[in-house]
Amino acid sequence: MQKQRYSGPLERIDANCVRIPKGYKPGMKVPGLIFVDDNLLEQVQKDQAPDQVANVAYLPGIVSASIAMPDIHWGYGFCIGGVAATDPAEGGVICPGGIGYDINCGVRLVRTNLGYREVQNHIRELVRALFNTVPAGAGRGGKYKFTDKEMKPLLDEGASYVIGRGLGVPRDLAYMEANGRIGDADPDNVSDHAVKRGSEQCGTLGSGNHFLEIQVVDHVFDEDVAAGFGLEKDQICVLIHSGSRGLGYQVCDDALATFRNAHVKYGIDLPDRQLACAPADSPEGRQYIGAMRAAANFGFCNRQLLTHQAREVFEGVFGSSWQDLGMDLVYDVAHNIAKLEEHTVDGKKKKLWVHRKGATRAFPAGHPELPQAYQRIGQPVIIPGDMGRASWVLVGMPGSMERTFGTTCHGAGRAMSRTAAVAAAGGRKIEKELEARGVIAMAQSRRGLAEEQPNAYKNVDDVVDVVDGAGLSRKVARMRPLGVIKG
């Protein structure tokens, strides 16, 4: 199968949103909505991602619309950047493909009280120390190993379990989505295969687009909100992007095998096998939900252990404790997850399964799930860009509750396939190019660096313009990468 352009309908609703009408495909239960402006529209139509938005509209119990964010790109089943809410009271399904293999892949921003001038001559040293300390790349285990007996409470309790073992402080928990623990996880539904894949991988970065970056805040757009998040211009931060590693991949894989014939059993008509799903309130659905929540808890633990290692590296380089360096969490958000959340649909409050596949929760000020410190400000939304240009901190806005089930974008979104990026890199030295832009990068895989080169991504600034313009989340601060480690 070759990459084909999307040739179906896209009707413009407003400057930042287009609609795929419900009549485009016969099985669509709701229309598709893609948040995109004219600037990004051409890229969105380059592949079949809009078709995938239409396919998701087939899911039983889907509410309002099948939604995609401006960082949309072609995935498997769901597009990346996809959002779908299903109503369990109306036979709504849980769809593992709407979460992805990397359950609770997410990002965590750690601030420091270091300014750019204090760090600029230590970047190479920091990157080298991080690269030597934090396990990255395919097949790499870490220094933390958990026995089967320890894995049960880890999967049940999430980040508080590893913090209880001294790998962080209780204060960290308040600054994680769901306080680092998704309730009602069922570790007993996580297969032995999944536990085996995960038991040596907690505290490892992984590969692909995962990274750990040293960044500097280079522009503040909203001084008050930035101050509320503890951010200011020229401040050094650490951004971590990773998920639930092999454990999560296996949980998804196991569920898709279990769901192979669920469409026959439950009479579900699907246009793509990768959208395999089961009613959320069915035995198969409940089993997957319990395992998925456990995998999400593993993801929080993974980012906690990555944070712990980053704190240790900074302590070593600067000779101060991480507390003295002010290395507190700004926030930790998941961007591959499904959660049972209350939303208002046509004036009625409903509990819905909100699937976010490469999309970030963006709750506005006043939402009960936000930590006390952010109650009056809104939720920090962390948007990693590519490793050469920028990443962003946004704040959740009321528009997200009205239009996207409390959701915004999750990153820049790929513009080039991996094979095309490697071909485009040719004999170029990506690390030298990055160095010329002021970024020190170390990667386990040279090929990985070529695949992840800045040009392989859309410009994250363009993506952020759309979600800001659409009122889903507002610009707070822009960060520039200084040092990158990758798998």
Add this chain to the structure above:
Amino acid sequence: MYEYFEHTADLGIRVRAPDVNGLFAEAATALFAAIVDGIGTVRPERPVDVHIEGADLDYLLFDWLRELLYRFDAEHLVFSRFDVSVGDAGLAGTAWGEPLDPARHVLAHEVKAITYHELRVEQEGSDWVAEVIVDI
């Protein structure tokens, strides 16, 4: 023979062989050539036997690759030679490889999973062709 084809975030593998057994062996080679930079560095020293039940060729291919990926991620084994016999009720395969040795093996991709998206196993003329997209 195998080749990789474009898929925006992931990697597509396209395999062609004169028969189904060869097709399955070649697909496994393509998978490990995506994981290890230079599959020729993997010594086919240790055999691992794999048995999978099922009659649907798509799912058999999927499960065969899925099992090998598990052996890599959980048991740190890499493979470079495959013998497969596909029958009416399933397959019996042997993968030959060795434990991952960072001193000799350069890893290229972390393949998270095999996906069902656009998965196909079909006869084209006198050849068999398979396509599978893996999640990176």
